[in-house]
Amino acid sequence: MKSLFVALACALPLSTFAAADVTALLKAADRYRTGDESQQVETEVTVLKRDGSTDKERRYTVFVQPQRRSLVLMRSPAEAGQKVLMLGDDFWLLLPGSQRPLRITPTQKLLGDASTGDIATMSWADDYTGTLAGEEACPGAEATRCLHLSLQAMHKAASYQRIELWLGQARHEPVAADLYVQSDKLAKQARFVVDKPGAPTRVDEMLLLDQLSTHKATRVRYVSRRPKQVPETWLNPMFLARNPAIE
Amino acid sequence: MIPPEVPAAPVHGQACTPGRLGRRSPTRRCRLSSGLAPQGDDTGGPAKPAPRCLLGCRPRGPWLLTHDTSVRVALLALSAGLLVTSAQAAGDTSAEFTLLWNERRVNTEGPLAAADLLSPGIAPPTPGGPRATAELRHVIRAPAGVSLHGNVLLAHERLEGRTGHDDSRINEMHAALDLGSWQLSAGKRVLGWDVGYAFRPNDIVQQEERRTLFAQTPEGRPLVMLEHFSTDTAWSLVWAQPQRWSDPIDTTRGARESALAARGYWRDGALDLHLFGRHGRHTGASIGAAAAWVATDELELHGSLRALERRDGSAFDAASPLVAASQPWRQTTLGRTGQALIGAQWSGAQRVSLLAELWYDGTALADQAWRQWSDRNVALIAASAHGAPALPVAGNLAWQAEALDTPNLQRRNVFLRSAWQDGPWQLSLDALLMPADSGRVVTTAVQWQGDRVRLNASWRHYGGPAGALAAQLPWRHTAAVAATIAF
Numbered sequence: 001m002k003s004l005f006v007a008l009a010c011a012l013p014l015s016t017f018a019a020a021d022v023t024a025l026l027k028a029a030d031r032y033r034t035g036d037e038s039q040q041v042e043t044e045v046t047v048l049k050r051d052g053s054t055d056k057e058r059r060y061t062v063f064v065q066p067q068r069r070s071l072v073l074m075r076s077p078a079e080a081g082q083k084v085l086m087l088g089d090d091f092w093l094l095l096p097g098s099q100r101p102l103r104i105t106p107t108q109k110l111l112g113d114a115s116t117g118d119i120a121t122m123s124w125a126d127d128y129t130g131t132l133a134g135e136e137a138c139p140g141a142e143a144t145r146c147l148h149l150s151l152q153a154m155h156k157a158a159s160y161q162r163i164e165l166w167l168g169q170a171r172h173e174p175v176a177a178d179l180y181v182q183s184d185k186l187a188k189q190a191r192f193v194v195d196k197p198g199a200p201t202r203v204d205e206m207l208l209l210d211q212l213s214t215h216k217a218t219r220v221r222y223v224s225r226r227p228k229q230v231p232e233t234w235l236n237p238m239f240l241a242r243n244p245a246i247e
Numbered sequence: 248m249i250p251p252e253v254p255a256a257p258v259h260g261q262a263c264t265p266g267r268l269g270r271r272s273p274t275r276r277c278r279l280s281s282g283l284a285p286q287g288d289d290t291g292g293p294a295k296p297a298p299r300c301l302l303g304c305r306p307r308g309p310w311l312l313t314h315d316t317s318v319r320v321a322l323l324a325l326s327a328g329l330l331v332t333s334a335q336a337a338g339d340t341s342a343e344f345t346l347l348w349n350e351r352r353v354n355t356e357g358p359l360a361a362a363d364l365l366s367p368g369i370a371p372p373t374p375g376g377p378r379a380t381a382e383l384r385h386v387i388r389a390p391a392g393v394s395l396h397g398n399v400l401l402a403h404e405r406l407e408g409r410t411g412h413d414d415s416r417i418n419e420m421h422a423a424l425d426l427g428s429w430q431l432s433a434g435k436r437v438l439g440w441d442v443g444y445a446f447r448p449n450d451i452v453q454q455e456e457r458r459t460l461f462a463q464t465p466e467g468r469p470l471v472m473l474e475h476f477s478t479d480t481a482w483s484l485v486w487a488q489p490q491r492w493s494d495p496i497d498t499t500r501g502a503r504e505s506a507l508a509a510r511g512y513w514r515d516g517a518l519d520l521h522l523f524g525r526h527g528r529h530t531g532a533s534i535g536a537a538a539a540w541v542a543t544d545e546l547e548l549h550g551s552l553r554a555l556e557r558r559d560g561s562a563f564d565a566a567s568p569l570v571a572a573s574q575p576w577r578q579t580t581l582g583r584t585g586q587a588l589i590g591a592q593w594s595g596a597q598r599v600s601l602l603a604e605l606w607y608d609g610t611a612l613a614d615q616a617w618r619q620w621s622d623r624n625v626a627l628i629a630a631s632a633h634g635a636p637a638l639p640v641a642g643n644l645a646w647q648a649e650a651l652d653t654p655n656l657q658r659r660n661v662f663l664r665s666a667w668q669d670g671p672w673q674l675s676l677d678a679l680l681m682p683a684d685s686g687r688v689v690t691t692a693v694q695w696q697g698d699r700v701r702l703n704a705s706w707r708h709y710g711g712p713a714g715a716l717a718a719q720l721p722w723r724h725t726a727a728v729a730a731t732i733a734f
Contacts, residue, residue, distance in 0.1 A: 056671075056697065056698045057698060076698070077341065077698070077699050077733035077734055078696060078697065078698055078699055078701065078733055080341045080733060081341065081384075089516075089517070090514075090516065090517055090541065091541075096384075096464075098437075098439060099436075099437045099438055099439040099453070100439045100440060100441070100442075101519075103442075103519060103539045103540075103541055103547050103549075104541075104547075104594075105541055105543070105544055105545055105546065105547055105592075105594050106541075106544040107544050107545045107594045107595065107596055108594045108600075156544065157544070181596060182544065182596075183596070212596075231427065232428075232477070232478050233427070233428060233476040233477075235478065236476045236477070236478065236479070236480075236481055236514075237514070237519075238476065238481035238483075238512050239430075239474075239476045239481065242423075242430070242432075242474070243386075243396065244394075244423070244425070244430075
């Protein structure tokens with residue numbers, strides 16, 4: 001009877017917290033990744049072989065804008081001139097020389113070691129709702145306590161349909177995430193590296209471990225962030241098809 | 248995974264190569280009358296020219312000299328502008344270097360093979376061989392919203408049995424003025440419209456080649472363009488080939504025709520809707536519409552329609568005798584017709600994608616015309632068997648093969664493609680099927696993409712029953728292997 005009382009006492013504040021403050025927790029966690037609502041993020045993606053050596057490197061410029069809009073410019077020689085535009089649940093791929101935007105499906109957006117969705121989606125609060133599953137040891141750091149959130153996508157085209165997310169208990173910085181696709185298979189595991197572990201202000205890296213096919217590791221490094229409001233025309237796929245001079 | 252963007256540029260820059268099923272370029276069409284003087288005329292008729300260059304030929308000389316004077320002057324001015332402003336303005340530069348080897352196996356069936364049998368060497372198809380290219384791209388952002396865009400292809404190829412030659416060209420060289428929602432541009436640029444992959448009826452400015460073995464940037468068109476963009480709409484007004492407005496019709500066929508074109512675009516969630524209009528100097532009006540819709544997380548549907556008042560095409564001169572003294576197939580302006588396409592693309596989480604497209608192209612020769620074409624082939628061969636002189640019969644058979652140099656051989660077509668991607672590897676298999684005669688063109692390709700290096704290999708087979716048009720093309724198989732390094 002005593003143990004039941006203790007369990008109920010523990011569960012009550014958790015469920016109350018889940019209902020009211022998960023969104024606030026997600027917004028707090030997002031701030032470590034995005035900073036401002038409109039910004040330009042220079043991103044470097046490195047795919048690592050099983051022995052830890054570099055398999056390939058890619059560079060991206062990501063313009064993150066309000067209302068779930070983002071534009072990804074591929075900067076590496078192998079992909080130079082390619083762009084991906086994401087407007088809510090709608091996506092286009094633009095290839096250099098083609099001069100026409102290609103409509104791509106949410107599934108196509110997800111494919112790849114670090115998918116366009118991984119790179120361009122910087123906000124959980126806009127895309128997910130969920131509950132606080134509990135307080136537990138952080139994955140990979142047993143001595144540290146984390147808040148464990150279970151998130152469900154609010155939009156059909158969200159990169160992952162379910163996310164199990166661990167945030168630092170004190171400062172709510174992202175620590176780890178298990179990312180599940182629509183079939184509820186575990187697609188990737190993410191680990192977040194912050195700038196100052198004792199007093200984090202931003203996420204500097206995201207390490208993705210593929211669990212579906214390649215089982216490779218991918219390091220997504222946020223090289224720089226700065227506030228940037230892009231012109232509305234940049235978010236029109238037909239404008240981007242002109243290969244405009246975008247900085 | 249990138250959607251199955253069907254390669255959209257010539258495999259080796261040749262526009263006059265039947266069997267590639269690419270768009271026709273009238274300026275590059277090969278003419279029997281441009282070739283050798285005949286060795287004799289044993290029919291008693293007028294001397295008949297024999298072909299020096301029947302298929303797969305191109306204009307000779309440095310690339311700059313093959314352009315119209317007005318275009319040349321404009322391009323030189325733009326080039327000078329690029330050089331002058333590049334010292335002061337920000338810019339982006341990239342480049343790709345490609346080594347490509349084409350291999351082709353000549354068909355032993357069809358009118359060209361029959362011509363060669365009667366008069367060996369009369370019209371040899373373009374052979375394979377190595378080709379080296381460098382595609383250089385540069386964008387200069389100057390003050391006041393001005394930008395200059397250049398894309399130059401330097402190319403050299405050495406076809407088997409022939410001397411090497413330069414095949415360089417300017418793909419793009421244009422200036423753009425950014426006025427916010429209004430955009431103005433002028434110069435030579437690539438402007439592709441429409442939503443299909445294997446066929447694009449509403450690609451009314453670029454008219455680019457589809458389904459080529461190896462994709463490269465197509466050659467742009469001279470144009471002046473005004474555009475307006477809002478969040479969900481776009482309007483484009485284009486004057487394509489303005490320098491050709493007063494040129495004779497015979498020099499402005501197809502994409503060389505001076506034309507005014509307009510495109511309206513609306514986005515409504517998962518639906519992209521386009522409306523098109525074009526007024527060609529001699530082909531008159533055409534209107535079109537296209538839509539692309541992402542129906543589910545995995546499925547995209549698209550379709551296009553176009554109605555044409557007139558169009559350029561090949562027509563047989565009915566007054567021509569069986570053994571004609573001049574090319575009986577002539578480029579001319581034909582009457583109204585229509586084009587339509589529907590397609591679906593499915594992409595699975597296992598990195599597999601499937602594409603299916605069906606289309607009708609009313610600008611292709613009708614079934615009745617192909618039957619007459621076939622009957623004429625038979626009659627020419629029979630005439631030779633009954634003692635008609637070999638050379639003129641062979642020349643006429645070779646002329647017959649020019650009818651095969653068309654974007655679509657048949658009016659009704661089906662295209663199926665599957666692709667699978669695993670890491671740096673992408674494999675694809677596609678088939679173009681022509682139900683009218685059961686002809687088919689089957690292509691398989693593999694690509695490896697590294698950090699800077701890309702390797703491509705592809706193989707294409709043309710086949711079908713003996714009477715199928717695809718089985719009578721100049722080649723039975725073509726293959727291409729390419730290595731590209733990007734900077």
